[in-house]
Amino acid sequence: LRFFKWVGDILMEILQNRTMDTSNIRRPTLLVDVKKAKKNIAKMAQLASSLGIPLRPHFKTPQSLQAGEWYREAGVDCITVSSVTMAAYFMEGGWRDIIIAFPVNLRELPLLNDLSSKGKIGLILDSVEVAKQLSAGLLHAVDIWIEVDCGQNRSGVPVLAKEQVLNLAQALDKLPHLRFAGILSHAGHSYQARGKAAILEVHAQALADLQSLKLHLIRKGFPHAKLSYGDTPTCSVAANFEEVDELRPGNFVFYDLMQEQIGACVEEQVAVALACPVVAVYPERGIAILHGGAVHLSKDFLVDPMLGQHFGKIALPAMGGWTTSLPGSYLKSLSQEHGVAVLSKELIPLVHPGDLLMALPVHSCLCADLMGGWMGSDGMWYEMMPRPGLGNGNKKNTG
């Protein structure tokens, strides 16, 4: 039986490879290894399931209704998004339990009222001032999560300011349409960590502080207060999530070179690469020019101990995907459309204008957001949400 499964897997692999045909790629195109992405989802769903809590993945990374199906297959039924527009896109696509993990924007009340009439919307805020204005403008009930800053130092009430959080919870309790749900925190400072030990250190401190805050709320009259937590680095390496009521990582579906440098994944787990046509090769300078620039990859960069500052690593196309990154080959600079690739001595004689090279991105969220869609290794074209900045959407909602 095992043998037949093995033969079946190989046949599936051949069929899948046949459908992802890179020979027709004419310009920068994002490729996604669907098998890897699904494996990344399965692993995270398994973590949540072993903890007995929901996985509420952040969809700002894939931003795609079609990719949403991968998560549904893994049992996911609640999600996180980063804007009201993104919430509208996913609600339109059938998702009915959505946290907008971005501080309430009071200018978007009309769209919020529309959304909260159709499904369960969770919002985050950290001030009584905003809570009051929100409450006054809402027509339907929404869940309210108090945003707590557990160390990132961006937005949220400081995790140690327990009385401030309690006072806010008490104020929320009296305001119409606001259902206090609990505290929500993003340990974004885990992105500064390098290595598993450093990630676990960030996690241990953040979790201890958040647990203590949650228990304070429970003791002081909010027995149902929940804790929403979880970023890709901590959720990729930690095992202890006691008192956490839901996990909210996002980037893990694709991972990227930044996550690899942080220590949240290994390169084999990176499920995206940008296919870039080669347009010029300068063997004497060790350089090739790729069509693949800042409007495709974003200007996010890493500083690598060996390569220095770079905007992505270079791999070769391979059956159904791409090889591991090639030693000494990376994007050293980006213009609007140009990528300047340093290629190793071994590689450069093999590369010619008209070839394709694969760029592993530094930051897959921004790269996907720029590309707006991708070619899956399953042969499907995946559409992403239309850009909110695009005329139609914006015009419609500014009026």
Place this chain on the structure above:
Amino acid sequence: LRFFKWVGDILMEILQNRTMDTSNIRRPTLLVDVKKAKKNIAKMAQLASSLGIPLRPHFKTPQSLQAGEWYREAGVDCITVSSVTMAAYFMEGGWRDIIIAFPVNLRELPLLNDLSSKGKIGLILDSVEVAKQLSAGLLHAVDIWIEVDCGQNRSGVPVLAKEQVLNLAQALDKLPHLRFAGILSHAGHSYQARGKAAILEVHAQALADLQSLKLHLIRKGFPHAKLSYGDTPTCSVAANFEEVDELRPGNFVFYDLMQEQIGACVEEQVAVALACPVVAVYPERGIAILHGGAVHLSKDFLVDPMLGQHFGKIALPAMGGWTTSLPGSYLKSLSQEHGVAVLSKELIPLVHPGDLLMALPVHSCLCADLMGGWMGSDGMWYEMMPRPGLGNGNKKNTG
């Protein structure tokens, strides 16, 4: 008469201001001061006209057919673009003389053949290898410009390698469908300059080398060889363009803080700003959180002697536009959707969640590309070209 013109201007101003209504802005929205943009175009058109040569502006900055009309009004009838897709968009909109100032991508031959059947297409390349493959695949004649590297060190034949350029010109001459037009160069190293003297130094060296190369070609059998040249910094400050046959700057239509730091413009000429809703204010930390992040502004940053590293400066909305940037107020970091703004002591007590702040972008080309459209001070909504990375476009052209 002067008095009536003055009254007329004021009336126009009032009418224009009435049409740009920022009170309805709900989320990050790009605003363009159309008057400033047209003034920037008029000034550049005046330079070209005084030199007796065409202005062939780079449209990768505005990427909009509607904005193209501003240039037509200033007498422009030939343009530059950075991709084949962008050429297709502008040709569809009636532009018939287009240089694609990006090294020929051999994978895009089908679309190139389509375009060159409809209008005058100019392409750039720097190798015989590419020229031969291009010629073999073309169905119609195109102009070929030899790309020359005058110091940027990205792509092109080094400007001092005169024999290499001559050999390439001779090879082009024998290949079907290729009409050798001349040499094309981008002094992109002017972006490293700070101050007018430094820009002029880059310009003087680049121009001298390019003049010498052009004269070499003229003497050696190519009497009609032209020189296409010009980036925003050099075209904004230099006056001598002897032997230059067309000017190709792009960014000047909007300018931005990078151009201001380079010394190519003053802040008053910057014609774009991103309107950002304020979602949280922390007076004790001197910080406000704006809706306006990396997916709106890009991750391009500047290092300012006073402010340090920043992603944009902060201004206030004003009748029909925005104020000058406020001292000590800037974006110190960006996440995907969040902008973390440092606000001065004077400003912060005046700012509340639900307000709008204006971010002057570091790099207007990338910001506009991300936003996909803008609200003009003339009350019009300007659509930009649909993103080539978006599913439809890409799918259509990969097949």
